[in-house]
Amino acid sequence: MEAEKSKKTSSMYYTAMDVQEMLGISKGMAYKILRKLNAAAKNYIVIPGKIPRAYFAEHYYGMSN
Secondary structure, eight states: OHHHHHHHHHHHEEEHHHHHHHHTOOHHHHHHHHHHHHHHOTTSOOOTTEEEHHHHIIIIIOOOO
């Protein structure tokens, strides 16, 4: 059950490592981008080191559903 929950949560969020791999940047730069995006999400609960996939796509790439 815990593995299912972890899998579901991980599919909702990108980690700094995911961002690093997608953008071909350093780990430090990935964390900097995540901090900036999380700071912009003032009315939301954020998880340090993670960003919702949809929020990342909308705010980094300018895509929306």
